[in-house]
Amino acid sequence: MSAVEPRPVAAAPCACPAAVPFLHEPGPAVDSGAGALARLGDHVLDVHSSARSGGAVVVTDPGLRATGIVDEALTVLAAAGCPTVVVDEIPGNPTVPSVEAGAGLVAGAFPGSRPVVVALGGGSALDAAKGIARLAADPTGPGLPLIAVPTTAGTGAETNGFGVLEDPVRRCKVYCGDSSTTPRVALLDPLLTHGLPPGATAATGVDALVHALESLVSRGRSAVSEAFAAEALRRVWHRLPDAYADGADADARAEMLIGAHLAGQALTRSGLGLVHGLGHALTAHHGVVHGRALAMVLPEVVAWSLDDTADAPADGGAWARVTEILGLRHPGELPGALARWTDAVGVPPGIDRAGLGLGSDEVAALATTAAADPVGRNAPRTADRTALVGLLTRSLH
Template sequence: MAAGACACPGTTPFVHEAGPAVDSGPGALARLGDHVLDVHRADRSGGAVVVTDAGLRATGIVDEALAVLAAAGCPTVVVDDVPGNPTVASVEAGAKVVAHAFPGSRPVIVALGGGSALDAAKGIARLAADPSGPGLPLIAVPTTAGTGAETNGFGVLEDPARRCKVYCGDTTTTPRVALLDPLLTHGLPAGPTAATGVDALVHAVESLVSRGRSPVSEAFAAEALRRAWRWLPAACADGGDARARAEMLVAAHLAGQALTRSGLGLVHGLGHAITAHHGVVHGRALAAVLPEVVAFSLGEAPDAWARVTEVLGLPRPTALPGALADWCAAVGVVPGLDAAGLGIGPREVEALAGTAVADPVSRNAPRAGAREDLVGLVTRSLR
């Protein structure tokens, strides 16, 4: 298929590659053992390594997964010390556990948790495998409705020694299966539910307007946006609302499918900078600058902004910054750098703008902006 051969006006040439198989629904975790055994049969391998974090272990979800794997007769070890922001060192330690438990073989890596556990699992799946061949097979089981990390093979790690983020994984660490069980998200408190849900909504918005968008990414992003906008407030108001939890897990997954194809934009460029400099939770860092970035960007890609406006049922694109700010505030993720209680003042603006302009993700935005533009934008977000 020659992606560039068609010159139909108005249609972006694109290639669509399928992502992981998806098994979605309440109670899907019960089928984890079947999926692991399927991979074993396909790969002539054995064993499983559950990569998760200590917080999740305390909830009983890890024990539930281990019981399912035991019932399937699958020998399993657990790596449960993934930090909130996984580091290169934590991935190296995890890879050693795999090598020790399953010397010379290719166990299935079961990534169980939020974005951090999934990122670390991809790093371990890559590092524990022969570097000249594919990464270890991976099955992803997200327990938050946010990052969409189950849709692709790439993760982000911290390298404290070099004080920077490093990317890990490759296309071979794309999960074989994304297991979406909304029951696993019911126990998540309102604060993290809101912050991760805002992340999913921003993925959808940035994907819809990104320079890398295609008809396929637009289809995923528009449906993700519609669901997240409708259902996050309900999931935050009542964590036991089964419909809202299920809709949000699907929304986050569709947004992940979208961003994996299109890339993100300036909200993430600035959000990464805010998190790197001030240690702020990802979703809160995004909300802090979202309305101002949208206001700054509306003049570029008007058709794409019209689509966002239409999905949200708003009268005109200029209504977007205010409507997005109100929506974030309603779920408790208040926009503005001051409102987020981050202690960020005028003296921090230059450094944030410098870091954001250097982040490649910013250049995928409809309007990337020069450093001076971002200084102005961050200054306007200081309230």
């Protein structure tokens, strides 16, 4: 059951008219279902055949390796006769140095060859794998072929070829990858998410919700991205509380994995917005877990975007669609409903509740970083540095 009970409302108008031009390109092939991991070897062999590659590189993190999931994947690959190396030193927020180190290991293990990169884990492993696939390949040619196996229902990183890395020197997020590092296959096995603790389930699920919401109101949306985003928003809003309350709820886990994937398909086509811009800054400057950083600023950003007194009026059609999907009566209810929903799954809104103790200098630095993040360009109401300082300041109280 969702944190906010649905109420009947009049159907909202389509937010994106069919006359708006767009280009829809296919993403990865999707293999979805309980037990899909058993087919990983077949997919690697298929990619070998089409890409003249050899061997496999499993990119993951130490925490996941300790669960036994990595060993299960290695057993499947061994049965397929595929020589494999593992890159498992990926931090929770993947960094440029960790990706460079991983790419060096791959180049040393497979000199003159093009192994398949198997990205196994949450968004961090998937993003790092894209950077490794790009850097370990000949810079004049395409990146190494990639298969993505998400073990969290959040980032939707299996849908596109771009990863987000942390640059510890400049203290900001940078983007890596290109169309050639879009996964050939997205293998969605909900059984791999059953062991995810409640806190991680909630934080990654909040990320999926924000992906869907920001995509649905994005300036860059199309009829296709809107369809993906609307269905993703509906699934995540209703099923994350269930998955959070009972991690063994097989139906909720499966719904969440599909919802996160659909949200990834949406954001790949539409772009995101200011919630992610501010969230990236909080992660880069203060190490806040991504989903928690998004929840900290989500209600305030939505309230600011809906401000009817602003010089640029709110996009009424898009926000009406969000309101309808969440079962609310009026867009003005959204900030409060979102705050209650994230709070109910243990990811509270408001920067003050994180105990960061930010002063004016820290707020100014966060605003500068967020203003430079290109992710904010598709926000329904764009913000300069001054506006971002105001948003952050209000989120502190």
